[in-house]
Amino acid sequence: MITKRYYGQFGGAFLPEILVATFDELVAAFEAAKNDPSFWQEYQHVMSTYSCRPTPITFAENLTRFFGGPRIYVKREDLNHTGAHKANNVMGQGILVKRMGKTRVIAETGAGQHGVATATMAARFGFNCTIYMGEVDVWRQRPNVFWMERLGAQVVPVKEGTRILKDAINEAFRDWVSNMDDTHYVLGTACGPHPYPEMVAYLQSIIGKEARRQLLETEGKLPARVYACVGGGSNAMGIFSGFFDDPVELVGVEAGGDGLDTGRHASRLASKDGSIGVAQGYKTCFLQNGDGQMRETHSVAAGLDYVGVSPILASLKESGRVRFEAATDKEVLEAAALTIRKEGLIPALESAHAFAQAFKEAPGMSGDDIILINQSGRGDKDIFTIADAFNDPAWQKFIIKKAEAYRA
Amino acid sequence: MLESYLRERMKQKDILLMTHLVLGYPSFDDSFKIIEAMVEAGVDLMELQVPFSEPIADGPVILRANQKALESGATVERSLDLAKKVAQRFDIPFLIMTYYNILFKYGTDRFVAEMADRNLKGAIIPDLPPEEGGEYLKAMEKYVMAPILIFSPTTPFERMRYLANFARGFIYCVARKGVTGQDTSFSEELVSYLSRCRSATDLPLAVGFGVKQKEDVDFLKAKADIAVIGTQTIRIVEERGVHSVGDFIRGLR
């Protein structure tokens, strides 16, 4: 029997028959790991010696003064090895892969952060590695492709469909149905069939556990609000889960793209455009048309540019526990620029969505309050996109010169 | 009843042929012509795929056919209308093949009622295992439609028995791992898998994935009841045109 898990009306495991046995095995391995204290110990050990856990929280003193509102704290997931929270999930799944005795890993990637993290894990643990990445994302996150290849991964540009994250997920599943005997699919976010939403949220919960403890230690109190960007929802689930039982308002920020009323966005929960559907093995809110065909999405941040969303978050929206908002591309670039100049922090464009929403709300909040922003990743990978947004003439000159040198 | 029709046909032929096509690809007019040619060439039943944007069990050829059909304006309504037209016109059973979201968005009960109303005989939904398919299976029973379930080489025997409980008409045995459109090796391993399938159910067995030529169909005789030709007809249409379909099908048996 397929083990399926629902969160309210969302989730499930809509599996093609060929993968049922593989999922049985994965569910069993995950359940065993959860019930084995040595798993979490090994996980924490890897994360504190290979990555940079616990990642600190940083008091953003200049931004706090600038807005004149609540005390702003930033959880520094950008300080993980490979520069994003993706490392948490990947190293945890890597330990599971070892326990299952598989020798090859595959993954989808949007921003390339999950792909790079998976490629490092594969290099470290000695697995073969194939990464599927939409052709559009290869173009906009090219530096990450370079690193994946250096790390020994094969990067397959996906030319089907909308050529972004969802299409990369489809291709990874197509690989998996042929190669499941030796291959594990390291899904990068809290989406997909059970056990992925639960498993990825479990591994990312390390963010919220740390952040709650750290804030209590430094400030002696809990934040009024916590902000996280939401692509598939893994960094948001990770930080939110530390505060589920507290009187803390949780705010998920989706990609508003060109604006919610333009249709060019990736906002499944904050816009009116999402509706319930079943695709990629799970039931959630999708951006789809009346026939159930998935729509094209848009965001300046490749990692948020996805048609579906974690079924756990869809359920937390329905229950009212998490509030969902959207930040437009323009707001996000402004928030990134401000954060860079005021604090010397360089958020990924994905993470900058959380900053943008916090900045919208901060001026209306009390100076006695604390807010916590999850900086899910660092912005180095976005150098081309950010340089374009700022229309930096010196950078353009450099790129042209570099290209000419290659041509010579 | 689909099963009794198949059993009648099985008395007359040493193996039946089921063909597949993506509705609206290359166009709805062409779909009609392809179906007409297939029926005239003697296929015994057909699965008509309603295009979906995320056909996760399909390989590149069928995936692209889905996308092209959608790009040129295929909708669920137009697909069902063509299905109705061919079910009226031709005297073989037609099944719908699609992914669950198409039914879910339409309303599962309503979709199944529409299939029945259009005189279709059953459905194949590869991403809907019985554990998730309660509403669908109930509707299929209510409207006397055959839910075709899938066995795969990775399916344990016990699970085959479990799946067979929900299946009507026949069982679709996927010949190998992977997606549609890749080569299959017609080997001893396949034979022993099919004999496992045979002992798990009394329903007729169809075998699909990688069946593309006469030798493959011949291999399956006496080991299975229905050979399923999927991707290969799309390739034939793309390479040689719609008019070549009839000869291709006639050459298979």
Ligand SMILES: Cc1ncc(COP(=O)(O)O)c(C=O)c1O
């Ligand atoms: C830095 C960063 N933040 C956020 C995301 C979005 O993913 P999730 O919503 O699963 O955290 C990505 C995905 O690529 C990312 O690279």
